[in-house]
Amino acid sequence: MVFPSAFEVAESLREGIFEGNLIVQILYSLELIGKGLLISVFLAMCVGYVCLKASGFKKIFETIVALLHPLPGVALLPLVILWVGTGKTAITIIIVHGAFWPLMQNVLSGMASIPDIYFKVGDNYGFSTSEKIIRILIPASAPFLIAGLKIAWARAWRALISAEMIFGAAGLAGGIGWAIYRSRVFMDVAGIVSGLAVIIIIGIAVEKFVFGFIENRTVKKWGMTE
Amino acid sequence: MVKEIIVAFVVLILLAGCSQERKGFSVAEQYGLAYAPVTIMKEKGFLKDSLPGVEIEWKQMANTTSIRESMVAGDLDIGFMALPPFFIGADKGMEWKILSGLSEVPLALVSLDEDIQSLSDFDESDRIALPQPGSIQHMLLSMAAERELGDARYFDDRIVSMTHPDGMHALLANIDIAGHFTSPPYIFMELENPKAHVVLTGKEAMEERFTFVVGVSTDKFSMTNPLWEDAFKDALAEAVSFIEKNPYEASQILSKSYGLDEEKIYEYITREDMLYTLEINGMKKIHDFMKGEGYIDDLGEIDKLVRGEG
Numbered sequence: 001m002v003f004p005s006a007f008e009v010a011e012s013l014r015e016g017i018f019e020g021n022l023i024v025q026i027l028y029s030l031e032l033i034g035k036g037l038l039i040s041v042f043l044a045m046c047v048g049y050v051c052l053k054a055s056g057f058k059k060i061f062e063t064i065v066a067l068l069h070p071l072p073g074v075a076l077l078p079l080v081i082l083w084v085g086t087g088k089t090a091i092t093i094i095i096v097h098g099a100f101w102p103l104m105q106n107v108l109s110g111m112a113s114i115p116d117i118y119f120k121v122g123d124n125y126g127f128s129t130s131e132k133i134i135r136i137l138i139p140a141s142a143p144f145l146i147a148g149l150k151i152a153w154a155r156a157w158r159a160l161i162s163a164e165m166i167f168g169a170a171g172l173a174g175g176i177g178w179a180i181y182r183s184r185v186f187m188d189v190a191g192i193v194s195g196l197a198v199i200i201i202i203g204i205a206v207e208k209f210v211f212g213f214i215e216n217r218t219v220k221k222w223g224m225t226e
Numbered sequence: 227m228v229k230e231i232i233v234a235f236v237v238l239i240l241l242a243g244c245s246q247e248r249k250g251f252s253v254a255e256q257y258g259l260a261y262a263p264v265t266i267m268k269e270k271g272f273l274k275d276s277l278p279g280v281e282i283e284w285k286q287m288a289n290t291t292s293i294r295e296s297m298v299a300g301d302l303d304i305g306f307m308a309l310p311p312f313f314i315g316a317d318k319g320m321e322w323k324i325l326s327g328l329s330e331v332p333l334a335l336v337s338l339d340e341d342i343q344s345l346s347d348f349d350e351s352d353r354i355a356l357p358q359p360g361s362i363q364h365m366l367l368s369m370a371a372e373r374e375l376g377d378a379r380y381f382d383d384r385i386v387s388m389t390h391p392d393g394m395h396a397l398l399a400n401i402d403i404a405g406h407f408t409s410p411p412y413i414f415m416e417l418e419n420p421k422a423h424v425v426l427t428g429k430e431a432m433e434e435r436f437t438f439v440v441g442v443s444t445d446k447f448s449m450t451n452p453l454w455e456d457a458f459k460d461a462l463a464e465a466v467s468f469i470e471k472n473p474y475e476a477s478q479i480l481s482k483s484y485g486l487d488e489e490k491i492y493e494y495i496t497r498e499d500m501l502y503t504l505e506i507n508g509m510k511k512i513h514d515f516m517k518g519e520g521y522i523d524d525l526g527e528i529d530k531l532v533r534g535e536g
Binding site for chain 2: 002078081082084085086087166174181182184185186187188
């Protein structure tokens with residue numbers, strides 16, 4: 001009962017996919033995570049831009065990151081529920097909170113790691129601020145940005161699963177967190193393991209295909225990492 | 227060779243350390259007035275009097291699932307919960323039985339929305355908060371949905387799992403939750419809001435009286451410590467009769483434990499529909515419904531799930 005066999009887990013996966021709504025739940029989870037990550041990346045780029053323009057703001061922002069990054073999303077949940085209810089918005093806020101801070105921290109570290117001379121060369125070429133961002137800042141801090149994205153992706157998952165397991169389905173069928181929670185309350189241990197397996201498989205696929213693709217096209221191609 | 231022997235000895239000593247003889251047992255309850263006799267029994271020390279020297283660990287857990295998991299892990303001997311989670315555990319092969327009933331209390335689905343007067347008034351986007359899927363509140367909602375809307379799973383995709391206090395706050399804050407299926411004291415507190423009204427009562431859903439909370443013990447505990455188990459049941463009976471005979475003193479004790487006003491608790495526990503009794507009612511109906519809906523397999527003769535019967 002406590003340790004399901006591999007066969008039971010596989011059977012539970014098959015049932016979930018063909019008879020249940022596991023696929024809908026996976027897509028639902030991915031949609032929320034994708035949205036949360038896009039918002040986080042957009043915010044990080046905006047803040048990064050402002051930090052580049054005004055170094056005073058950068059110092060203040062570094063303090064804000066240090067203060068808010070360690071706050072667990074789960075601890076914010078009761079407040080978020082009171083503010084926006086329990087729907088998709090609440091989960092997205094928790095995901096953005098989980099993903100944005102580590103991403104921002106890496107953006108700031110990445111910016112700090114760029115030798116000043118790069119920007120001076122940019123000045124000599126007469127680059128505008130946006131050109132400096134696209135042609136110097138992003139490529140030079142790419143290893144940091146990619147590492148930040150990877151952490152943000154992992155944090156987004158954690159945020160999603162904990163939010164769903166704590167306040168349940170936010171849409172029609174809910175996401176994978178809700179599926180795991182349901183398995184738990186019905187004592188379906190094989191269902192819990194199959195939910196975890198789905199998250200692991202998605203994690204491997206994204207690591208290999210999405211991040212692998214980005215790395216091959218950027219930092220590896222530029223010889224910045226092995 | 228010497229090394230292997232030493233390692234074997236260390237392992238043996240460690241293992242022996244794990245299987246220490248127990249000096250007592252552990253009991254878990256949840257939060258709410260339905261568990262009042264357990265609180266009284268603990269605070270009045272009824273069990274201490276009959277089992278001197280036995281260490282009793284009292285735990286208050288947030289939900290039935292944690293209680294059930296602790297019992298599977300062997301960390302807990304006696305737990306209090308509603309019938310559906312007990313049936314799910316028994317169906318999954320847990321070796322446990324019902325020790326006694328504890329309470330019959332009013333359960334209800336409360337809403338603040340004037341337009342929602344019956345189940346059919348909930349629309350697609352309305353969500354209902356209840357403790358968790360597979361809880362008694364979920365089963366009652368499903369029973370009523372089957373009868374009134376023809377589909378027991380009608381609300382399954384629209385339920386939000388929330389603890390009673392969170393659900394109450396979400397309902398009263400009027401954000402996103404159209405209804406809250408809850409139990410005392412939350413139901414009474416919610417109904418103090420002039421807008422709040424009952425959409426469905428537990429009795430209407432079930433169409434007969436039913437036990438809300440039962441005490442469950444593991445077979446292992448029952449077999450190794452039958453005397454402790456008997457003493458526990460006696461102390462529970464003593465607590466139930468204490469509440470009946472001394473509602474004032476009981477309210478004082480409960481008020482300290484629950485942080486609620488003494489007079490309010492007195493008013494609540496002396497209501498006619500708040501019944502503390504070791505009797506068990508409604509088992510068959512809940513079992514048959516859960517079986518019919520595929521939540522559990524047939525558990526056979528229902529009496530056999532109660533300790534000392536069948």
